[in-house]
Amino acid sequence: MASISQQPNRGLELNVANVSHQFYLHGKTLPVLNQVSLNVRAGEFVALLGPSGCGKSTLLRLVAGLDLPTSGDITEDGVALVAPAPSRVVVFQDPTLYPWRTVYDNVGLGLQTGKKVPTDARSRIEGILQRVGLTEFATAWPSQLSGGMAQRAALARALINHPRLLILDEPLGKLDSLTRIHMQRELVDLWREQRFSALMVTHDVEEALLMANRVIIFSPRPAAIIDTIVVDLPYPRRRSDPRLTALRTQALALLGAESTLEEPT
Ligand SMILES: Nc1ncnc2c1ncn2[C@@H]1O[C@H](COP(=O)(O)OP(=O)(O)O)[C@@H](O)[C@H]1O
Numbered sequence: 361m362a363s364i365s366q367q368p369n370r371g372l373e374l375n376v377a378n379v380s381h382q383f384y385l386h387g388k389t390l391p392v393l394n395q396v397s398l399n400v401r402a403g404e405f406v407a408l409l410g411p412s413g414c415g416k417s418t419l420l421r422l423v424a425g426l427d428l429p430t431s432g433d434i435t436e437d438g439v440a441l442v443a444p445a446p447s448r449v450v451v452f453q454d455p456t457l458y459p460w461r462t463v464y465d466n467v468g469l470g471l472q473t474g475k476k477v478p479t480d481a482r483s484r485i486e487g488i489l490q491r492v493g494l495t496e497f498a499t500a501w502p503s504q505l506s507g508g509m510a511q512r513a514a515l516a517r518a519l520i521n522h523p524r525l526l527i528l529d530e531p532l533g534k535l536d537s538l539t540r541i542h543m544q545r546e547l548v549d550l551w552r553e554q555r556f557s558a559l560m561v562t563h564d565v566e567e568a569l570l571m572a573n574r575v576i577i578f579s580p581r582p583a584a585i586i587d588t589i590v591v592d593l594p595y596p597r598r599r600s601d602p603r604l605t606a607l608r609t610q611a612l613a614l615l616g617a618e619s620t621l622e623e624p625t
């Protein structure tokens with residue numbers, strides 16, 4: 361395992377206080393979040409686990425600033441969070457690369473939030489492509505990438521602007537199990553090295569415990585927090601670590617599941 365050369369902590373402090381949210385569906389109210397309060401400290405990795413359809417993606421959309429909660433407050437570093445910002449980037453399960461742009465140009469899109477393209481664009485794109493192991497594929501089209509490589513390109517596009525909070529919605533959910541294991545490690549290495557805050561939804565209990573400092577467990581919709589598991593284990597973590605296995609049993613019991621969980625959403 362290569363040693364991680366750490367940058368200064370640039371994570372933001374996220375605070376979600378008494379957030380409830382509802383949608384309106386066919387003239388009826390659909391409560392989705394019920395008095396959710398949580399925080400992510402600067403540089404912390406928090407994972408969210410809960411049954412399919414409970415409201416996890418909705419919560420991430422609120423944290424991304426894509427929607428406003430029906431009630432409650434969300435702040436970043438103590439300031440009300442009301443709109444999307446480059447400091448908070450979302451990576452979805454589907455890498456959503458533009459098929460008509462090369463990997464290099466897809467990653468470069470992350471830099472073009474305003475009209476100006478930074479003068480150091482080229483070195484930044486090349487640097488992040490190297491970091492995620494895609495240098496050789498800079499000129500490839502998305503259709504020429506494997507699932508894992510496409511998700512690495514999406515991560516590179518998200519990280520190129522140095523986000524302070526990386527929001528991950530089942531980012532590894534579509535990958536085969538071996539690729540997924542590799543990507544879990546790579547993502548943890550990136551997080552430890554670049555020191556952003558991370559908030560990740562996953563349906564995989566083991567993944568949450570391998571990656572996060574804390575795992576927050578939600579009830580079925582409307583999502584309310586059932587419990588929080590603190591994962592006070594050093595990185596890199598091993599799946600076979602008996603402490604991790606014990607936490608897994610605890611998490612599964614809280615989710616009311618013995619061995620199987622939800623389908624990916
Ligand atoms: N824009 C929307 N309008 C109406 N209902 C929605 C909307 N987005 C999500 N929902 C509903 O909110 C609930 C929670 O969805 P979601 O947050 O995607 O769940 P999860 O990510 O936990 O699987 C679901 O019942 C879903 O149908």
Ligand SMILES: [Mg+2]
Pocket residue numbers: 416417418529625
């Ligand atoms: Mg979801």
